[in-house]
Amino acid sequence: MGSAVQQTLMFLVQFIFGLYTFVIVLRLWLRAVYADYNHPFVAGIAKATTPLVRKLKKYIPDIRGVETASVVLLLLLILVKLFLISLIAGHIPSIGGLFVWALASLVEVCLDAAFYLMIIMAILSWMPNAQPALYGLLMQVTQPILQPVRRIVPLLGGMDLSPVVILVVIQVIEMLMVQPVIRAGINAAFH
Numbered sequence: 001m002g003s004a005v006q007q008t009l010m011f012l013v014q015f016i017f018g019l020y021t022f023v024i025v026l027r028l029w030l031r032a033v034y035a036d037y038n039h040p041f042v043a044g045i046a047k048a049t050t051p052l053v054r055k056l057k058k059y060i061p062d063i064r065g066v067e068t069a070s071v072v073l074l075l076l077l078i079l080v081k082l083f084l085i086s087l088i089a090g091h092i093p094s095i096g097g098l099f100v101w102a103l104a105s106l107v108e109v110c111l112d113a114a115f116y117l118m119i120i121m122a123i124l125s126w127m128p129n130a131q132p133a134l135y136g137l138l139m140q141v142t143q144p145i146l147q148p149v150r151r152i153v154p155l156l157g158g159m160d161l162s163p164v165v166i167l168v169v170i171q172v173i174e175m176l177m178v179q180p181v182i183r184a185g186i187n188a189a190f191h
Contacts, residue, residue: 009088017081018109023048024074025113031067033140041137049073078102078109086189097189104181108174115170117142118163 027049035042049070056069079102086093093101121138142163149162 006088010085013081013084013088017077017084020048021074021077021081021109022113022116024053024070024077025110027053028067028070028074029113029117029141031070032065033144035137035140039133039137041134074109075102075106078105091190093189094191097185097187097191099185101182101185101189104178104185108178108182111170111174111178114145115167118145118166118170122163 023045026045030042030045037043037046052073053067053069056073057067060069060072062068079098082098082102082105083093086098117138121142124135124138145166146160146162149165150160153162153165155161
């Protein structure tokens with residue numbers, strides 16, 4: 001199998017699984033903030049994820065308000081993605097290393113979702129004609145993260161710097177905590 005074919009297959013696997021795992025993280029997040037399921041965006045997320053989540057919910061109950069079936073589905077999808085990427089690269093990973101790699105990748109997906117939501121929120125806040133329903137939904141989703149930071153970081157000339165602080169914190173967490181665990185998982189998976 002040629003290098004270009006391998007790269008293309010890896011890109012497709014990463015894109016497809018990455019997009020769907022992002023949507024599942026959004027489902028979990030929207031559920032956590034009790035988003036209105038009548039909102040078209042929320043309804044679309046629910047429609048895209050419910051078929052697989054419903055199958056797992058038969059066997060996996062919610063725990064303390066967390067839709068555990070979605071978390072398990074998220075982890076399973078990440079495991080499959082990483083296994084497929086390994087196979088495409090010509091390697092068969094060890095189960096233990098693959099699991100560590102997948103758990104760290106799950107944290108990375110959640111942090112990336114928060115990162116992108118903060119960026120979208122910042123962009124929409126600069127647009128005076130932003131769709132109010134979408135902006136309101138993003139406010140509802142991001143408030144639990146922004147509010148504690150707003151208590152600590154004062155406004156600077158009327159500008160809210162809390163999204164910037166959150167973006168920096170997310171990047172620091174990924175660089176110092178998540179990436180080393182991912183590298184350790186990869187090393188364990190292939191040695």
